[in-house]
Amino acid sequence: MSFRTKLLALFTVTIITAVTLVGWGVSSYTRREFELFARQRSDALVAQFRREYAQRGEEVAHRVQGIADAEATVRMAIDLNRPQADVSQYYNDAHAIAQSQQLDFFDIVADDGTLISSAEWPARFGYKNDWVTAEKDWNSQGAFLSRVDMQDGVDLGVLAVRTVRVGEKHFYLIGGQRLNQDFLATLVLPESMRVVLYRNLEQGFVASELTDQHGQVAQAELFVPLITEVQSSHRELQKTIESGTGRAATSESFNALPLIGRGGDLLGVLLVGSSRQDLIQMLNFIRGLALLVAGGVILAGLVLGWWISARVTRPIEQLARGAREVTAGHWEARVEVHSRDEIGQLAEAFNEMTRQLSEQRERLVQTERVAAWRELARRLAHELKNPLFPLQLTVENLQRAREQTSEQFDEVFFESTATMRAELENLKTIVSRFSDFAKMPAPEFEPVDLNESVRSVVKLFEPQLCAVGRPPITPELYLDEGLVRPQADPVLLRRALENLVLNSLDAMPAGGTLTVRTSQYDGSVCLDVSDTGAGLTPEECARLFTPYYTSKQHGTGLGLAIVQSVVSDHGGKIAVESAPGAGATFRIELPINHPESPNYHPRSVPEDLAVTSAA
């Protein structure tokens, strides 16, 4: 990833993070404020319900008190107080009174708790209402929530009890109004709010007992967790109920208010619900707006970041380009200096560095050239000195032979000329080697059977391997018979192979094992030539392929240099692995298809394979 890309990514991440944080902050603030508002509305409705509930209770108590105070009621009580009173004649009175007083429930109960007349369950006359006789001072008490037994089940009502006292006996009047959807309908609800009443008249959750002002609530199962929690805790709770998915999704926040009876039992739960649709819509709007703004900001930030990063990285890129040119050998590479800031100073330092490097390189080249010439001269002198000395002695012998007899002179003459011719031939060979090295021919590629070349070269050196008077050297060949034929120059390849084998033989004067191995992997063929000689030091390994470098007394220092040249011309690479006392292994890797070969087919050749030769 380029520096510009990184810089652009940094800008982008920074902008996105900033936009996200701002959006989240706005959204959170809005949500909190809206929920606060919704809670206030819900609290207001709960307070309204409490007022209505209290008012309804007062109203019920007032009506029942009015009935108790009525003259007809007192007459009835007096009549019922008589011995052998006929209670049956009052069988329907509770119903009539309830109708006239708009009460849903009304019972007339005798002193012993016997039900005389009941509006809501007339057939229950004669049975006991024991709970009402347990309390005598009903007249000072207000209304209360209570379950009411009915013919077809149980109902929930706000009841008030008043007593009429005749002599020592009390007659109880129990009146009440039903707490149901009609009661909910009397509550004035703000828009998007609703009130749901759950009448906790049976064990567990009963869906039919969940009503709002319109009747039974749909999807009652959504309220089960909230109702169940209130049933167990008897505490006021708040919970959000969500339903549906997608566009049909709804969300309501409910305040659950437990409705407790006289005995402390939970008789109902009032659920004040506030729709969160407005909140959701607002949040969706904010989210959409935030996304839009964020998108715009991010886009603008990207453009700006791209411009800034381009402006910032341009001189760096120029520096990098300059560095690459220097790496490629263009020592004259320079970068423009656009500013005087750190980047500008860096550019100036780069230019100064390349200038100095260029100068140092020139000096180094000169030095190396001089050193090379000196080395060459030394080698030449060394090589030439060996045959020149015998020549000089031969010539001096020949000159001294003129003072001898002619037969002796002739004998010396013929011996001397033979020696001179041999030494001259030797000189020619030396010159020819240098000439050959200087004139290394360009390879001519063709498929080469590398295994066959190896066998041929090893066979060539067989006499030397088994030479009399010399410790034997055992050749071991591990050749991959499925080896692909690489594109190579067979003559040059054979020459390089001969040099390697010869080098190995020279490394094993005390005998040993010559191992040659061929193999193939990943588009290349490999040739390993190993000896079991004395091995090389790291320094020797480093200079091994330097022309004219040799560790042998009679070497020219050109053998491995020629090998490296051949390998390089084939686009391959050569490496040596060695340690003192552990022998040495030379490895040649050649591409199967050389780019200059007629059958070249590009493959995934490593970049450095063609140009790198490792020491």
Next chain:
Amino acid sequence: MRLIAYQLHARGSKAIAPISLTARVILTAVTMLAIASGAAASTSPKFGGVLRVQISEHVATVDPRQWPSDSLRAMATERLASLIFDRMVRFDDHGLPQPMLAVSWQHDDNLKRWQFRLREGVKFSDGSPLTPETAAMALQQLLGNEFDVSAISDSVVIQADHSLPEFPSQLAAGRYFIFHTADDGSLTGTGPFRVAAWPADSASKIVFLANEMCWAGRPFVDKIELTMDADPQQQANAIEFGQAEVVELQASQVRHIAQRGVRTTSSDPVDFFALRFDMARPAVQDARIREAISAAIERASIADVVLQRQGAQAASLLPNWLSGYAFLFPSAMDLTHSKQMLTATRRDFSRSTPLVLVYDSADVELRAVAERVAVNLKEAGIAVQLSGQITGSATKLSAADMRLMRQRIDSPDIAVALPALLASFGEPSIVLETPEQEYAAERAPIDAYRIIPLVHVSESYGVGPQVRDWMPPRWGGWRLEDVWLATAPVPAPGGITP
């Protein structure tokens, strides 16, 4: 063949027969009382006026051939039909069959052949004479093919393949009216009134006009305006505010409205309230459960409170005034015994499905009784689910474990009333010839708890202050032909009791 002679006389001095010594003594006493009360009355019977009557039921037709199966509707139809038609025989105040269109009758020794000699000079309201052929044709249609009805001379002969011991009593009740089918298909009768208008819509009143050609004499009132489908409260208001002269009253209304000064009359208990079980339902197949139900019901409170003392608790099918042995059937509630019976069944009634009790939801008294029964059974530990259903609807008894039924006893003759009652409760038809048979027949379904009697309830009417000679039979019904209207100003209704 035995011939029983009957003595006849016209309306106002009706035929009483057979004339035994005891009967003559009673007749003399009644006549003297009547003369005495007549002397005491400030006014004599007067002709004229419109009698406004309201009833709860809806009667679509009074054609005896299309008699309703429902007991209450049949009763209402019988009331209206008796205004238009006459029967061959009628019941007297003692429940004995007396001549009407037939002046005498005789039967063979094995009671299979009955011959009724027709009254002479009787004409239908359209002027056509009553002939044996006409009467035979009407009876043949009503009695069905099991009977061979023929006209012989001045008589109608009815031949059956089985014994007909109480045949005159059978003909004195129910749908056995003598009618004549006119050319246009309409029916005419020999009764005291004729139909002047029978609107199709139930909101309009049916108008009956006095039949000037009635063989028993012209009725006193000129016209009867009858309103059907009047709910009980509407009728109570109508009689209280002078908008009707005769209305039906629910049992629960009688005491209340009487306290307001309205004149009320009640018959002997004739409506039979009882539970009938569907023996095919597994829930009630165990007789101990049915016995527990019977023992758990507090009949006294139903009669005294729910029905406001207009009924009598019943443990028998027939009321005591009719059978004379109803006291032999215990009716007291025994909650302990009920719970013992339930325990004996080893069923957990608190967890079992409630028993379904069906009743006619249009009958408010049935509903009140059903609710009380449910309360009683609940106290005993038996859950009951009430199901109000419309009579005549497609609902079958098989959908319920038990049904609360209200059945009218429409004959003062036990030999006729009991088989009809048993048949209405799905019991097998029987022929009763001896009191022992009657008792056994009544005892069987009760001992098996197939039928649980609850109460017998009176038929009650509210009667306007200007109505005179309102003397219905003790087993219920009308005698509007005897009613006449006083011309005195209608007094204001009594004070309203709070």
